Amino acid sequence: MNTAGTATAAAPEELGNVKRLPILISIIIGAFFSILNETLLNIAFPELLVELQVSAPTLQWLATGYMLVVGVLVPASALLVQWFTTRQMFLGAMTLFTVGTLVCGTAPEFSFLLAGRLLQAAGTGLMLPVMMNTILVLYPPEKRGAAMGSIGLVIMFAPAIGPTLSGLILESFEWRWLFYFVLPFAVFSIIFASIYLKNVSTVTKPKVDVVSLILSTIGFGGIVYGFSSSGEGHGGWSSPEVYGTVAVGGVALLLFVLRQLRLKEPLMDLRAFKYPMFTLTTLLLIILMMTLFSTMSLLPFLFQGALLMTVFASGLLMLPGSLLNGLISPLTGKLFDKFGPRALVIPGTLFLAVIMWFFTQVSGETSKTSFLILHICLMVAISMIMMPTQTNGLNQLPQRYYPHGTAILNTLQQVAGAIGVALFIGIMTSGQRSFLEESSDPTSPAQMSEAMVSGVHNAFVVGFAFAIAALVLSLFIKRTKAQAE
Template identity: 80%
Template sequence: MNASGAAASASQPIGDVKRLPILISLMIGAFFSILNETLLNVAFPELMVELNVTAPTLQWLATGYMLVVGVLVPASALLVQWFTTRQMFLGAMFLFTVGTLVCGAAPHFSVLLIGRLLQAAGTGLMLPVLMNTILVLYPPEKRGAAMGSIGLVIMFAPAIGPTLSGLILQSLQWRWLFFIVLPFAIFSIVFAFIYLKNVSQPTKPKVDVVSIILSTFGFGGIVYGFSSSGESHGGWASTQVFVAVLIGAISLLLFVLRQLRVKEPLMDLRAFRYPMFTLTTVLLVIMMMTLFSTMSLLPFLFQGALGMTVFASGLLMLPGSLLNGLISPLTGKLFDKFGPRALVIPGMVFLVVIMWLFTRVDLDTTKMVLLALHICLMVAIAMIMMPTQTNGLNQLPQHYYPHGTAILNTMQQVAGAIGVAFFISIMSTGQGRYLAGSSNPTAPAEIAKAMVAGVHNAFVIGLGFAVAALVLSLFIKRTQGPTMK
C-alpha cells in the first residue's frame, strides 16, 4: 500500500471517532504497565530473604523484564498491522493483568519470574500501540499536545514507582505491590472495552519468520548482554556477556541486511530515508544514554556516598520526575505552536549546563542543591524528548507509522540497557582507581570519596554525550508531513 492510499483508508473513519476517550483508555493502561517497571526494585532485599534466592538470581526479575520488552517491541510493527487497535490493546492489558495476578500469588521465585515476563509482554506491546494510535488519530499540527500527554504517563509512572513502593512496603507485604495494581489493570480493560475504538484496519502483511528470529536474537542478545554485565562475575570480561553481545551484534547485522532486501520487512528501515526521523533516532539514543547516566548514578551517589536510605533518595528524585511529567503536555502545546527548535535547542543548552554542574557535585553538596539540579535536569529533558520524537515521526508517511514507532521504542530500550551498563561500569572503574591509590581503602570516608570520584567520571562522559546532542540539535527543522515519496 502506498502512502496516499494508506492515509486515505485510515482517515475515512477518523472524523467520526471521539479522540479523548481513546486517549484516556490508552493512558490508563500505559500508566500502570509502565509503573510496574520500577515498582518492584525497592522490594529486592525483602524478596531475597523471603524467596531464598541470591542477588544475581533475583536480578532476573529486572533483566528478564527488559529482555522481553526489547524482543517484543520490534515485532510490534508487524503485530500492529495484523491486529486491530482494540485487539492489540486488550491483548496487551490481558497479558499484563494475568502477569500481575501470577506475581501477587507466586509461591516461589520461578512463578514470580513467569508473572514478571507476562507483565513485560503486555508492556512491550503497549507503548507502540499507544504511539501508533496517536499518530493515526491526530494530524501533525495537533500531535505535540497528544504526545505530551504520553510524556506525562511515561515519566510520571516510573517516577512515583520507587516512592510508592517504599510507602507500601512500610506497612504491607511485597505481594501488595501487585494486588494494589490489579484492580486498576482490570478497570483499564473494562474502560477500554467500552470506549476504545479501532482507528486503523489490519493489512496483514506477510510474516517473515527469519526476520523475527534474527530480531529476537539481535535485540535480545544486546539487551541481555549489557543488562547482565553488572551482575556477571568478571563484568565485561565475562564469557556470558561477551557471547550474548556477540550473538546479538551478528544477528542484528543480518537482521538489518534482510530488512533492506525483503519486500515486506518486519521493521522497515527505509524510514531512515527521512532526514528528521534519522536525526530524531540519533538524538533519542544519545538522550536516553544521558538520562540513564543520571537516573542510574544518582541513587549510588545518594545512598553510597551521602548515606541516604532508598526511600529518602526516592523522595529526593520524585519532584523533578513529577514536574517532568506535568510539564510534558505544556511542552507538547508549545511544540504545536512554535515548532521543535524553540524548545529543543534551549533545552539542550540547559542540559549541557546542568550536566556540567553535576560534575562539580561532592560530599559537601547539600540536598537542596541536588534537588534543584535534578529538577532542572528533568525540565530540560521534558523540553527535548517528546518534541524531538513528535517532530521525527511527523515526517513519515502513514504506512511507516508502525515501523517508525517500533524503531524509536526499540532504540530507546537498547540505549537504556547499554546506558545503565556503560555508566555504572565507568563509575565502578573510577571508584576502583581511587581506592587503589588510597592509603586506607577500607575507611568509610575513603569509600564515600571513591564513590564520588566514580560518579564524577561517569558524569564527565554524560556531559560529552550532552554536548554531542546539542550540536546535532542545531540541525533540527520543523516537519509537517512526508517530504519524500
C-alpha cells in the same frame, strides 16, 4: 505501497463518528501503569539486594530484562497492529501485564520475580505500538504536538514518578506492595477498555517473516545481554561471555537490517531513515533514554548507599522533579505546535549538558537541596527535548511509514534504556570494586560509602559525554512537514 500504509491510511476514513477522548483515556490508563513499572522497583533495589541475596549486576536484570523484552517485542509491532484489532492488542497486552504483576507480587524468590517482570514487559511491549499508532491515526499533523504531549505525560512521567511512588509505598509496606498497588488499576484498565475502546486500525494480515523476528530477537537480546554482563564478576569486557554475545548480537542486527532492505513487506521498514530529521530524532532519543533510565537507576544507590537516606526520603527527594516532568510535557507539545523544535530542543540539550556536568561534581557531602534542584532541572530539560524531538521526526514521515517509524523509535528507546541501565550500573560497580581494592579497610562503612560515590561519579562522567553529544546533534534539527506519499 506496503500493507502498513494501507492499514494506517484506511482507518481515518471510518473514524468520523468516533469519540477521541474515551479512546485516549483507555489507552493512557493502561499505558501509564505498564510503563510506570520500568522504574517502579529501582528505589527498592538496595532492599532487594539483602532480601533476595543476589548481586547488584544480577538484580539490575529486573530493570534491564524489562526493557529488553519490550525492545525485542516492539520490532514486531508494525506487523502485529495489522494482524490484530486495536481492542485485541490492548486487551491482550493488559491481560499479560496483569498476570505478570500478580506473579511479581507473590514471587517466593528472585527467579519468579524476574519471570513476572518479563510477563509485565511483554504486555508493555504490545502496549506501546497501540498507543503511538492510535494517536497518529486519530489526530491530524497540526494538532499532533499537543496530542503527543499527552503521550509524553505517560512515556516520561510514568517512569519518572516510579521511584517516588516506590519510596512512599515502601515507607509503610514491603516491596510486594509495589505490585499489589498496581494490580487493581490494571484490572480497572481492562474493564474500562472493554467498554469504551474502539477499533481504529484496519486488519490486513500481511506475511510474517519468521527469519526477521529471529534475527531481531538475537540482535537486540545479544547486545543488551553483553552490556549487562559487563558488570558481573571480574572479567568485564575481557570476558568471552561479554564481547561474544555483543558480537553475535551485532552480526544478527546487521543481517536483520540487510534483510529488511530487501523485503517487499519488511518487519521494520528501515527506509524511514532516508528522512534526515527522523534519523536525527532517533539518535537524540537513544542518548536521552540512556541518560534518563540510567540516572533513575543510579540516584537510589547514591542516596541510600552513600548518603544513608531512607527509602521514603529518597522517593520524596525525587517527587518535585517527577511532578514537573509530567506537567511540562503537554505544555512543550503545545509550544512545539507554535514555535517548532529548535526553540525547545537546543536550549533543552544545553541545559541537560550543564546539569550532567554538575552531577559529575557531587560527593557524599553534597546537600539534599542540591540533589533536589539537580533532579528538577534534569526532568525539565528532558521534557523540553523528548516529545518535541519525537513529534518532529515522525511528522516528516509519509503516512505509510507511521507503523514502522513508531516501531523503530519505541524499539531503540527501550533497548537504549536497557543498555543505559546496564552500562551505567556496570560502570558504577567497577568503580566501587576498584576503589575498595585499593582501600586499606574495604569493610569499613565509610570506605564503602566513598566507594559508592566513586563508582557513581565515573558513571556520571559518561553521562556528561552523552549530553554533549546530544547538544551537538540538536544544532542540526529543523522543523519538518509531512512528506507526500
